[in-house]
Amino acid sequence: MDCENCGERKAKITLTEIEENEMRTVNLCSTCATLKGVSVGSGSPPIADLLAHLGGGAGDTLFEAGGEACEYCGTGAAEFRKSGRLGCPQCYVQFDRQLRALLRRVHGAWQHMGKVYVSTALDTDPAHVRLSTLRRRLERAVEIEDFESAADLRDEIHVLTEAS
Known part of the structure; x- marks a missing residue:
């Protein structure tokens, strides 16, 4: 594949750029990548x-x-x-x-937390599922010390429990 910038050399690097919420992938040769500020061949892990x-x-x-x-x-x-x-x-x-x-x-944590399976069975109450999801998110926010999000989640839980 040729370099999409100069068209003269073979592309060796795939660069993904995100500008204004739009993602664009460009295949570049080493020279063009260097000109764009991408370090090439540094071997830096x-x-x-x-x-x-x-x-x-x-x-x-x-x-x-x-x-x-x-x-x-x-x-x-x-x-x-x-x-x-x-x-x-x-x-x-x-x-x-x-x-x-x-x-x-x-x-945000030293141990992998993974994803929690939430049943989508028809007999499951959507409000109950929403409440348990919010409680897990609150627990996670407190663990990573994101207290602003935790306060918002606490308030949302309070509103849901008052409505029940």
């Missing part, structure tokens, strides 16, 4: 980019330079920031506190 952009809070203390290293394999801050990978299974135990902080910062 996504986790390293994530850590670099986290900024204050948990991102600064996570694997800080000169900090602790894995007692088993010796992986430390520099290696983790460079490769985005831990060295061995023991690293997950050694850096449990830092990894939990990173996951909390990125995902």
